Amino acid sequence: MNNLSSGNIKAMNTMAINAYCDQLIEITSLNQLMALTIPEQPVYILGEGSNTLFVDSKTPTLIRPNIIGVKVSETNTHFHLNVGAGENWHQLVQYTVANNMFGLENLALIPGSVGAAPVQNIGAYGVEFANFCHSVEWFDFETSEQLELPVAQCQFSYRDSIFKQALKGKGVITSVNLSLPKKWQPVLTYAGLNELNDTATAEQVMNKVIDIRNSKLPDPKQLANVGSFFKNPVVTQSVFNKLQAQYPDIPFYSQGEDQIKLAAGWLIDQAGLKGYRQGDAAVHQKQALVLVNFGGATGQDIAALAELVVETVAKKFAVTLEPEVRIVGEHGERLLIKSESQCLNQ
Ligand SMILES: Cc1cc2nc3c(=O)[nH]c(=O)nc-3n(C[C@H](O)[C@H](O)[C@H](O)COP(=O)(O)OP(=O)(O)OC[C@H]3O[C@@H](n4cnc5c(N)ncnc54)[C@H](O)[C@@H]3O)c2cc1C
Structure with missing residues (x-):
């Protein structure tokens, strides 16, 4: 039952x-x-x-x-883990590091379940879930069959996957298969981690990630939030050139041909909304990408604040922010702004 x-x-x-x-x-x-x-x-x-x-x-x-369990096997070159969707992601990271299986340490302290990790291809500090994914086991509601999707079929990209697109709502991820190479090198490219040197252990990297995250992001147990509310928008080179001419300090990350990623938090901050509060719904004081609930905010209050953020940023920069967060109403998932039909970023 x-x-x-x-x-x-x-x-x-x-x-x-x-x-x-x-x-x-x-x-x-x-x-x-x-x-x-x-x-x-x-x-x-x-x-x-x-x-x-x-x-x-x-x-x-x-x-x-809430399917739990971790099974580990190994070859000469890799550790292979099959992890139930109901396991907690951070506990998995701690377990692997404590058992000398390295690679996931940069993804420490990301809240949530293992089953959700492939959905938006969780990422932090230069590492993404996709880097260590071998395959995802997915139960199809229509056929009542469990399929194993190899990583190449998961269509992983920045905060995206097939589970958020074509397979959304059509089934359940039951477990993930991870492949962690025994030959390991720390990934220390991101600000904060580059204070460590190349001889850092995975445990040191994990602890540093935990320290940085604790200093920057509000703990949802203390101040309710869902992490980054918006994705970092990606714009074309010509849109970026116009923005840079007007705002020479604008942070950006080149994403290959004609694709420039902007920092959503910077845009919100520059739009004057960092720390802005409407009742119990607020833009976090230190991290403008995070919306918080001081206790009494309803989902509608948070959504109204998010809409204001989108409109204010669009007015100032002509860039559309898209929620990273899933917006769920009584009748299922929906857009933040119901009438949203056009994207300004092209
Ligand atoms: C403080 C804070 C910091 C965060 N930092 C990061 C970060 O650094 N990087 C990052 O990528 N994310 C971050 N997040 C977002 C969040 O942690 C991740 O998206 C996480 O994977 C969500 O897991 P969850 O189980 O809570 O998902 P839920 O919110 O429960 O669900 C998220 C989505 O996954 C789907 N889903 C969940 N489980 C399954 C399943 N078994 N099968 C199919 N679909 C499923 C849901 O339908 C939904 O679409 C942060 C959140 C917070 C609160």
């Missing part, structure tokens, strides 16, 4: 939004998934809710994949 319940999901989302769920289906095994009749009404798959903003007082039916 699936574990069925209902109730308030405030403790199940790191933005601490009060919303009511009529049907919460907890899945702890593949057999349960096979026996599951997918409800007709909208369904949302919820991990630990650290990248989800519930905007209505009710949620759709929620499916929580």
